[in-house]
Amino acid sequence: MTLIRTSAKAQRRARTLGIVFLVFAVAIVLLFVPGANAGQTTTFGFNEARGQAFVIPDLVFPTQAGLYLMATLVAFAGAYQLAHGFKRQNVVLGIVAGVSVLAFLTWAARGQSMNLTGMLKSSLLRAIPIILAALSGIMCERCGIVNIGIEGMMLMGAFMAALIGSVAGSVWVGTLGAMLGGALMSGLLAVLAIKYKVNQVVAGTAINILATGVTSYFSSRYLQKYQALNTPPTFAAIPLPGLSRIPIIGPALFDHTLLVYLTFILVIVIQLMLFYTRWGLRTRAVGEHPTPLV
């Protein structure tokens, strides 16, 4: 009985997925193709100006034909999924999503050229704050804390980094200041939630509002008046020798500031700490169920 029901459920999921693929194909044709003129071409560049091991030629193709090709690919995936069904559905889903994004880029870059490597690089740069904040979220979730206040902690960190970094004139002191600012807000959350038994969501909301207020109040009182307080030094990019000269992934991954590399390392370190140390086991146990441990 259960078996039949699961398979029925899986069938329904497979069918839905196929229909979703077809919808994607139709969307590419309906949304993107009409925007492109017949003669237009799309150019994707892959080269960064800085010394690269070798140069990859730009990819130039007619926009409309490219879009039709992508739509056909996606439609084929949908048809095959409906008729036979892929074994690895999630992989195919990923590919279809990727092709759809590519179709969007093709449409956006119609009649001009777009540097995909540069886009990858800036995507990564923009992802770094989110990665760090998400690591904070992972630590909290794993030990059973609902941390709504990450936004406030980030705000306070940014404020402290700007202020202390400017005063000290050092990127590292500024970074320490940011960590201190975040930790202060985090400590407030801990005191409120543990000592005063405040609901964690409530405390987090209060922290967000407080941090917004404190940072914007002090910045309009001081930082805007004394510009010197808001000119922190910034990390310089350190291209990794050798690795940064590989085309595409070199500039995208290995030509960044120290903080970016530290973030990569932190992801691994936190994974190891949570799953391979006694501290991690205890943290996760508290998160699963605190009472047996008391």
Add this chain to the structure above:
Amino acid sequence: MDRKTAAESNVKAPERALGDEADRVRGRLPRGRRRTRGRLRSLVIPFLAIVTALIIGALVIVFTDETVYAAFGDGVGRGVARASSVITRAYGAFFSGALGNPVRIITALFSGQGTQIRRAIYPLTETIRISTPYIFAGLAVALGFQGGLFNIGAEGQYFVAGLVTVFVGYAVTGLPGIIHLPLALLAGAVGGGIWGAIPGLLKAKTGAHEVINTIMMNYIAFRLAEFMLDANGPMARGDGRPVSPEIQPSAYLPQFFPNQIEIRVNTGFLLALAVAVLVWWLLYKTTLGYEIRTVGANPRAARYAGMSVARTVVITMALSGALAGLSASTDILGVLHFMPNAFSSGYGFDAIALALLGKSHPFGVVLASLLFGALRAGAQNMQGIAQVPVDLTSIVQGLIIVFIAAPEIIRKLYRLRQPVASDELVTVRGWGGA
């Protein structure tokens, strides 16, 4: 507290008599007076929380004022005098901006001159105007809390409802006001309701957490509004400005002072009060409200009692979204009369604080909204007159929430007695367990 009151009112007469007898034996006050006294006592903590937050706000003002430091350099007495004059000026501007100058109001009332009265009560009308959208948004979040749902998406629902309302407001022409206005309000409520129901549906069907989904729906709504109201967007006015066309006068919410343009308070406030009563009635006097509160308190018990948790979750989120939507509708139909691209007001996010402050009770939310409206109106005046940044309100708001959520701090500060029985309201469940 409210759940207890509801339970108390269901106690059958003989039991109540027994309870009264027990009261007499124990030498306690009779039931009715005990309840009033309990209500009064429950106002002590919020009152002290507000006072304490304002005191800390005053300290922040003093400590960030350079003239105070300079005066302290000349001598302690001068420093104290300067500090008190700084606070008096800032908070004087704050209170006269929030409530008006009482002396002026009284003299104006005695003079009997219309213009003078209107000018004197102008700050008060601004407070009421700002608190109107706050009431709706606060009710939205409070209703979610009652149903155990954390609606962070009030801001997004606000944006979507704004788009729908303004579209009905300018695109539908030739209707009399008596049809057009309700239609525009309804459109906003439906728009916000649908935007709120989607995360509800996702939660009911797949268990996806509503906090995540309402946040994501916020982003969709922000970008949608940005797209629609872009200078060349589908809903732009067409003169290169990123604003929607003006709505038809038939969709305006009637003003209290139609001839005085600067007084912007309108009948939206009455609507807000009426809706607050309606929400109270829904929550405490109807089956649906009982189901919402039961699901909020304990979904397993609700299921065991034969309630459909999924259905209740969807309905709660839809109603919550509709309330958040009305917040935008009244703002557009009553005050703005068009929708700007930069519509963000923070009402949806402040609403979370309002619901917490009002302990998720509709009337509590109304009081909290009036307070926040006063804070905003006062802070604007304070910035204009005393050059204290308007952001001080956020600090004060945050502190108020902290103190109300952690009454222990206030009790320690003011050496208050511990309450006999704690009747704290469980606002939301975390998403780790449950």
